[in-house]
Amino acid sequence: MAKRKPATKATQKSAKSPTATKKRYEGFTDEERGAMKDRVQEQNVASQKADGESEVLAKIAEMREPDRAMAKRVHAIIKASAPALSPRTWYGMPAYAKDGKVVCFFQSAQKFKSRYATFGFSDVAHLDEGAMWPVAFALTRLTTADEARIEALVKKAVS
DSSP states (O other), X not given: OOOOOOOOTTTSOOTTSHHHHHHHTTTOOHXXXXXXXHHHHHHHHHHTTOOHHHHHHHHXXXXXXXXXXXXXXXXXXXXXXXXXXXXXXETTEEXXXXXXXXXXXXXXXXXXXXXXXXXXXXXXXXXOOTTOOOOEEEESOOOHHHHHHHHHHHHHHHO
């Protein structure tokens, strides 16, 4: 059998061609593509050692009400109850990390055109309870009881 010759540089397509980029994002919604692009930008900014607090506050300021008010309150609760967490953005959302790994995040309803905002935890959060436990919560408003629950969950997540 004859050996095949490897393709020459002239016949190889660049991984950065418009076609390759388009295929990479096939099957994702516009919102999901936007979140991925936000993440790439965040990684570039992180490499420049940007201030995470100001980035988070800027993302919160872009939100519509009532999500903006809830995000401000969640931000204040997390800063007060878990000072070890560092604010940063994650896929374009306010998030809070420990040792560089995101522990929890706030997702506005407009981010993925949902009917409610979400407060969630990543897999590094220490919330384990048996074989099944919640890691994301829908938020339509924040009551005093909800704020207390968020505070307790955040404290447990970083313990």
